[in-house]
Amino acid sequence: MAPPKRRKPDRARRLAFDVLRAVNADGAYANLALASLLTSRGLTGRDAAFATELVAGTCRRQGTYDEVIAAAAGRPLSSFQPAVLDLLRLGAHQVLSMRVPVPAAVAAMVDLAAATVGERVTGVTNAVLRRVAAHDLDAWLEQLGAGREPLDVLALQTSHPRWVVDAFADALPAAELPNALEADNDSPEVTLVVRPGLAEVAELVDAGAHAGFLSPYAARWSGPPAGLPAVREGRVGVQDEGSQLVAWGLTRADAPAGPWLDLCAGPGGKTALLAGLAALVGEPLVAVEPSAHRAELVAAGVRAYPADQRPSVLQADGTRPSWRPGSFARVLADVPCTGLGALRRRPESRWRRTAADVEQLHPLQTALLGSALDAAAPGGLVGYVTCSPHRRETVDVVEEVLAGRDGVVVVPAAEVLPELAGAASGDYLQLWPHRHGTDAMFAAYLRRT
Template structure:
């Protein structure tokens, strides 16, 4: 790829601006994220495939979209400082144009002249010719400093925690939440790890594929997780993925599923209480079949239940999993039914910021006031669903204390029919190379 980015067009008439396909696709994807609450990791690939971007342009557009989303709050402060005005005084679409320009200048190896020209052309073509002067002026002011220079300017007068939040591109409240559960010497490393794109991992469907098959097809065996293999490129190049015998899943998610399956428990069917989008359900379904039983996968949202069905579609026969759309807080099954229950509850998702770059700017502490009561109700429901001697796995993709240990402690304090088994597990990107998954195992007395 040239340093000017993919297929840059220059010398165009100001009123007949043409923008290269990669930058235009990145802009449209960013608008879907910022204006319509889309998710970059879902919107981007679908849009880039629809636009038929080649590998070079798709790679450029992906970095432009994800990098902009990851640094969004930082770039917003830089744009305000460079423009001398608040973002609220600007049209939302031109703000997104400026954010993409900031990332090209401060986060990518795009030469200044190319980044400025491309930003002006994008403003004219996508927003309106009347915005090009503003886009040119602010983008040139952004180019007056590199990213370190801007961080130095913006850090003036901040306390140490605010400076760390700015330098690592996180809201202050997330920095505080991680500081509450990590040793001080690990805090910056944990925050920095959230800015690194994870390597794609595949999970086999037990009984239908093996990790050795994936390795033989070009994947790399995971050193710690026997069901996992690491891949580069598009996962669809693997026959096992195309046939539903393997799927994309973070090794941390695989570890908590394997831990639930391996611990001693009574006999009986298994339940995945909040199964969407289906990665854990697919892994648990095969593990259940290996033990001569079957899995019920329940998901509140019907469209997510469809995704679960797609994830487990390759299983057939007497022990094939059953997928239903049901509310886990108002169970569609009798109490004391299941031998093993997975309760991977809705959460802030702070443990998956590597793969959901916009989430750190979208979530707020107020979200916890809604999520925490729901998490408690779901854990209570999961315990009720377990038969005596059964195991409940409480899981969140978050390290936040209110969503993890405090939920488990509160439920245990109110019940005398359940006990903790062993120490809780908290995984971390900077320690384990996984999402920051939390797991507590409980046994129904």
């Protein structure tokens, strides 16, 4: 019997499937893989918007969709071929969370299954997606949440692993927890940052942007950033407002004259902002990054500055400094972390990271903070920064390091950034998407005495 005649898959769904395979099979970042394929395949307008929602929405809700798929199929996820599981995830997002008619969504995914995996999987794709579509998302959540404890239900409803829910619950009042988790499922606006001395926010506003809410260097933009000449020229970059604020804080408190150090510089967003701020007061900046590729990104990010204002970019290990102790007036230690504060930008990270990653990173974070403090001159200021609200990556690191040394005091964040006094968590700064519209950045400002 001849196989049925199939329609050619539409370009948006095919692109979304290829991105999801790159994410789940090869460890790619969804936003980077999506941007690359949109450009190379020339998708624009409605097709690009549809593909973007398919990728972002499926990545955000993947854990919840996996439970729905397993229940609908009556078999464990491990019994599915990985590519078929990604097809089912894309289909589940369309029938449960998008305004795509069920017959159209199922038919399109069956055609895509035939074109990408083979005719042999079209039957199971069709059957499982029709069972998924038999209930709406609220009904599935009610069914799957029956008998579970409250935080497990919240994890299912907001599509977060339970360990992430527990970490947020440790840092927030209980009444705020649902809003904080749901904020991770919102698509953030594109936020631009001007390079001080090279561009002004007013230039971006004249081009159609809106001034930022909190950072004096920020602007909100709708549309592809590369459409702006200032972005193409390197005078303006793309950077979350929270990242701008924690770097700006390093320049707001008194410190002696002398060079500045960005200890963990890659990929270079904070370096580019600090370079302009350092140049305004006539101080040099040194940027350190152990990865050759990321060091190249740092250098590219500061290319628009005049040669005498560009930071020195060193490929080096910040825990094994080649400089003398006490060499720098201001030191930023934006340490590697789990990135739990940026889940709205990198939604796949919530399913990729584990609680074990937090403990694995902790020794590196404490070592880098210790190195940053050693690098600071007497009276010098150190900013310890993470894009995570997890206590083991924030407060625990600071308190553990300070407990082992004298001659360091905490400078209250409310004094460093009085404009953000409401974002202070004790003496530290903790931003949140649901409160401030930024990534959940943490900063502690410390002074050598």
